[in-house]
Amino acid sequence: MKKLINAPEDVLIESLRGVAAAHPELSVDFENRVIYRGTPKADGKVALISGGGSGHEPLHGGFVGLGMLDAACAGEVFTSPTPDQMQAATLAVNRGGGVLHIVKNYTGDVMNFEMAAELAAADGVQVATIVTDDDVAVQDSTWTAGRRGVGVTVLLEKIVGAAAEEGRDLASVLAIAEKVNAGGRSMGMALTSCTVPAAGKPTFDLPDDQMEIGIGIHGEPGRHRVPLAPAREIAEQLVEPILADLDFTTGPTIVMLNGMGGSPLIELYLMYGEVAALLEKAGVTVARSLVGNYITSLDMAGCSVTVLKADDELLRLWDAPVSTPGLRWGL
Amino acid sequence: MTIMSDDILTIDRLADWLEAFEAAVTEQRAWLTELDSAIGDADHGANMARGMAAVTAKLEQGRPATVDELFKAVGMTLVSSVGGASGPLYGTLFLRMGMAAGAVPSLDGSALAAALRAGLDGIVARGKAEAGDKTMFDAIAPAIDAMDASIAAGVSLADATRAAADAAAAGRDATLPLVARKGRASYLGERSAGHLDPGAASAAILFETLAETVSRT
Numbered sequence: 001m002k003k004l005i006n007a008p009e010d011v012l013i014e015s016l017r018g019v020a021a022a023h024p025e026l027s028v029d030f031e032n033r034v035i036y037r038g039t040p041k042a043d044g045k046v047a048l049i050s051g052g053g054s055g056h057e058p059l060h061g062g063f064v065g066l067g068m069l070d071a072a073c074a075g076e077v078f079t080s081p082t083p084d085q086m087q088a089a090t091l092a093v094n095r096g097g098g099v100l101h102i103v104k105n106y107t108g109d110v111m112n113f114e115m116a117a118e119l120a121a122a123d124g125v126q127v128a129t130i131v132t133d134d135d136v137a138v139q140d141s142t143w144t145a146g147r148r149g150v151g152v153t154v155l156l157e158k159i160v161g162a163a164a165e166e167g168r169d170l171a172s173v174l175a176i177a178e179k180v181n182a183g184g185r186s187m188g189m190a191l192t193s194c195t196v197p198a199a200g201k202p203t204f205d206l207p208d209d210q211m212e213i214g215i216g217i218h219g220e221p222g223r224h225r226v227p228l229a230p231a232r233e234i235a236e237q238l239v240e241p242i243l244a245d246l247d248f249t250t251g252p253t254i255v256m257l258n259g260m261g262g263s264p265l266i267e268l269y270l271m272y273g274e275v276a277a278l279l280e281k282a283g284v285t286v287a288r289s290l291v292g293n294y295i296t297s298l299d300m301a302g303c304s305v306t307v308l309k310a311d312d313e314l315l316r317l318w319d320a321p322v323s324t325p326g327l328r329w330g331l
Numbered sequence: 332m333t334i335m336s337d338d339i340l341t342i343d344r345l346a347d348w349l350e351a352f353e354a355a356v357t358e359q360r361a362w363l364t365e366l367d368s369a370i371g372d373a374d375h376g377a378n379m380a381r382g383m384a385a386v387t388a389k390l391e392q393g394r395p396a397t398v399d400e401l402f403k404a405v406g407m408t409l410v411s412s413v414g415g416a417s418g419p420l421y422g423t424l425f426l427r428m429g430m431a432a433g434a435v436p437s438l439d440g441s442a443l444a445a446a447l448r449a450g451l452d453g454i455v456a457r458g459k460a461e462a463g464d465k466t467m468f469d470a471i472a473p474a475i476d477a478m479d480a481s482i483a484a485g486v487s488l489a490d491a492t493r494a495a496a497d498a499a500a501a502g503r504d505a506t507l508p509l510v511a512r513k514g515r516a517s518y519l520g521e522r523s524a525g526h527l528d529p530g531a532a533s534a535a536i537l538f539e540t541l542a543e544t545v546s547r548t
Binding site for chain 1: 372373374377378410411412413414415416417418419420422423457458512513514515517518519520522
């Protein structure tokens with residue numbers, strides 16, 4: 001294992017120290033492992049918190065700031081944070097307008113946030129929850145824990161963050177969150193495994209001439225393992241299941257080509273070119289796009305595609321000002 | 332029927348059980364993690380060992396006088412130190428056991444079985460698992476059924492907890508061929524068959540250490 005670390009058990013806390021040093025506009029609670037905005041939003045507005053296992057940076061801590069999250073709870077690498085962290089964050093960010101919990105659909109995350117919501121409710125804070133589940137790689141959802149929450153989480157945090165910033169109430173903010181989750185689909189692939197620092201070796205073996213299609217964001221095995229193919233064919237294998245799952249030809253879309261952490265931007269842009277061509281051929285109108293590493297799986301090479309149904313309201317919220325370490329525009 | 336003192340679990344004996352559970356999950360952490368790496372995310376042994384170490388450290392600071400306070404302390408400590416899905420599930424088990432037991436200084440067999448049943452109901456409410464989903468439910472539910480049946484038959488607490496431990500172990504072993512329908516293992520589909528469920532394995536250790544603690548006295 002070659003990593004820029006001191007000791008595997010110190011990775012999270014030392015990374016949080018770096019976040020605090022690099023971003024004086026943020027405030028980091030090292031004991032509870034929560035990243036907050038340095039300047040809280042105005043009284044009465046709905047606050048947004050998210051969180052999850054670490055290793056997906058910039059998600060979630062990199063999306064704390066004006067126009068997105070109010071706080072992000074960091075768990076150990078690929079391990080859900082705990083309810084006491086989330087409860088502390090919920091109480092700290094509440095401005096009287098209630099708090100939206102943004103949770104990716106993984107059993108541990110869902111249960112821990114559920115307990116946190118119960119604890120916060122007992123303390124008199126109004127909490128609503130959106131669970132993202134956009135991964136089309138998980139097919140048989142009746143007999144599994146359901147589709148995983150992946151790329152749409154990034155787009156949702158941006159769009160719903162803008163809605164909260166406008167001063168909409170909790171019910172309205174939750175309704176927009178549900179609309180975004182319902183209209184978003186993602187599919188990912190890996191060229192290599194990732195290496196969890198505490199494990200010290202790759203999570204799965206993937207020969208040089210093979211790739212894994214339909215991976216999640218924790219190095220979990222995908223839908224199937226196939227021979228490595230040119231980018232054009234990989235793009236087809238990602239776009240086709242997305243378009244087969246939902247009709248995206250009825251209006252504008254927002255498209256994200258996301259890197260898993262170990263693929264260079266030159267390849268991500270090349271892939272975006274292939275994806276955009278496929279979408280155009282399929283009659284899908286791309287109104288906005290985002291290319292880069294936004295929801296990663298440590299050092300895994302590979303990418304994911306997320307397509308989101310948009311409308312005038314969602315596009316306006318997408319374009320609204322945002323100032324976070326991970327996304328910044330319109331200011 | 333006269334209840335013998337051996338058939339009563341005092342706070343000290345319940346604490347002995349928790350310490351024995353901590354020692355056992357620590358000793359078997361590598362095996363639990365190995366089971367989890369086959370169908371999960373390879374952290375169950377480490378997470379349970381860390382959580383139970385936090386529990387015993389908490390109890391060393393001061394031992395509550397009543398069963399509800401004891402189990403509440405255990406549950407909250409597990410919830411805040413284990414993480415993943417096991418933290419909320421084991422945490423809920425003990426929190427509900429405490430609520431069911433109430434502010435009493437000890438439990439007899441019936442009260443222990445009733446508390447465990449309430450804990451299992453809490454796990455079901457939290458995790459939505461059913462029999463055969465390849466989860467900790469598949470070890471815990473038959474264990475409590477066996478304990479209920481044994482107590483109804485009037486056997487000693489030692490025999491009742493032994494029956495529960497054996498049923499939990501059988502339930503654990505029965506998860507081997509199952510296809511997981513809950514948790515991260517469910518993403519593997521058919522590939523999850525042929526592996527023991529790590530949660531059922533740690534739950535079987537919980538009942539084994541209970542039986543050992545009771546018989547040791």
